[in-house]
Amino acid sequence: MRKSNPAISHGSSCLIRKAMNSAFCRSRRPRQTRRTPPSGSMDLHAMRDPCHQMGVVASLAGDVRKAVVIEHEFEVRAVLSRLLKQVGFVVHETSSGEIGVELAERINPQVIVVGSGLRDIDGHETLRRLSNRVSAHLLAVLDSDEEFDVVHSFDAGADGVMAKPLREREFRARLDSFVRRQATTSRLLALGESQAGRILSHRNLTLNVVTWQVMIDAEPVELTATEFSLLRALLLHPGHVRSKKELARMLNDEDGAGAVDLYVSPAAVRSIEVHIANLRRKLGDSARTELWIETVRGVGYRMVGEQNSRS
Numbered sequence: 001m002r003k004s005n006p007a008i009s010h011g012s013s014c015l016i017r018k019a020m021n022s023a024f025c026r027s028r029r030p031r032q033t034r035r036t037p038p039s040g041s042m043d044l045h046a047m048r049d050p051c052h053q054m055g056v057v058a059s060l061a062g063d064v065r066k067a068v069v070i071e072h073e074f075e076v077r078a079v080l081s082r083l084l085k086q087v088g089f090v091v092h093e094t095s096s097g098e099i100g101v102e103l104a105e106r107i108n109p110q111v112i113v114v115g116s117g118l119r120d121i122d123g124h125e126t127l128r129r130l131s132n133r134v135s136a137h138l139l140a141v142l143d144s145d146e147e148f149d150v151v152h153s154f155d156a157g158a159d160g161v162m163a164k165p166l167r168e169r170e171f172r173a174r175l176d177s178f179v180r181r182q183a184t185t186s187r188l189l190a191l192g193e194s195q196a197g198r199i200l201s202h203r204n205l206t207l208n209v210v211t212w213q214v215m216i217d218a219e220p221v222e223l224t225a226t227e228f229s230l231l232r233a234l235l236l237h238p239g240h241v242r243s244k245k246e247l248a249r250m251l252n253d254e255d256g257a258g259a260v261d262l263y264v265s266p267a268a269v270r271s272i273e274v275h276i277a278n279l280r281r282k283l284g285d286s287a288r289t290e291l292w293i294e295t296v297r298g299v300g301y302r303m304v305g306e307q308n309s310r311s
Contacts, residue, residue: 065088065090065110065111065179066107066108066110067090067092068092068093068107068109068111068136069084069091069092069093069094069112070096070113070123071113071115072117073115074095076115076166077095077115079166080141080166080171084113084175087175087176088179096119096120097114097120097121097122097123097125100130101129104133104134105134109134110137111139111175111178112130112136112139113140113141114127114138114140114141115141116141116143116149123153125156127153127158132157135222135225136225137159137226138158139159139160139161140156140160140161140162141163141164141166142162144164147270150270150271154274155274159224161267162174198210202305204216205292207228221283223279226275227275227282229250230247230275230276230279231279233250234301234303241299241301241302242300242302243299243300244273244300248264248268248272251272252268276293276301280292291304
């Protein structure tokens with residue numbers, strides 16, 4: 001099997017040269033092994049190389065935003081990495097789904113971008129594995145905007161979907177929205193344990209908006225960031241029906257600035273349906289029994305049963 005070396009910027013630590021059609025890389029000895037690299041792109045194989053280890057550990061120490069780009073097209077991967085860096089992310093790149101999943105488990109990134117034409121495992125399988133192993137925001141970049149591909153990506157665990165050719169302004173807007181949402185969470189954390197209303201409850205379900213934990217009968221429920229946000233939106237409005245468009249706007253701009261005026265596409269509405277279906281499944285709902293989330297046909301969703309309460 002022929003090996004290649006995706007180009008990975010790593011400050012002055014090492015120079016990685018790219019060969020054709022492979023996610024594997026070789027490294028040269030760095031000129032200054034003690035120098036901490038600036039924010040840039042890294043690869044799992046660079047992390048495995050002894051000449052990279054000190055720089056990688058240094059760059060991951062502290063509170064930094066991390067992102068993983070899993071994309072087989074070098075040019076697209078370069079654009080995605082550049083846009084992520086502009087928002088302040090340290091970017092790790094690979095063209096392999098297997099390596100991308102392993103890398104995500106190692107570094108626990110905030111954002112993962114997954115392409116669809118990967119050489120080893122396909123994008124949908126990569127999304128499925130990631131959604132079961134990490135809590136990062138998953139964005140799928142598809143080769144087409146066909147409804148089947150879009151829905152399949154959401155079913156696999158994607159929090160958002162974009163199609164090629166990549167629209168840079170839209171991708172940047174999505175990143176800005178995500179960063180705002182993270183800033184909101186950080187403000188909640190800064191308020192501390194005494195913050196009123198930090199725990200939302202509904203029967204034997206509790207949601208902690210500070211620690212981002214959901215429990216049913218004291219048992220943890222693993223949710224994606226999008227599923228958590230949807231559940232919180234329903235719990236924040238006791239007895240109120242939240243429309244699909246309203247929920248889509250909320251996800252797009254959680255701070256609410258101008259959210260009422262945002263256009264909601266049919267694909268965004270469909271994504272809400274898929275996320276709600278996944279959320280229901282994780283909470284224990286079934287197609288026949290709505291234990292937690294009720295569908296109000298033609299309107300939207302609300303929590304089932306008694307009124308929500310805050311503690």
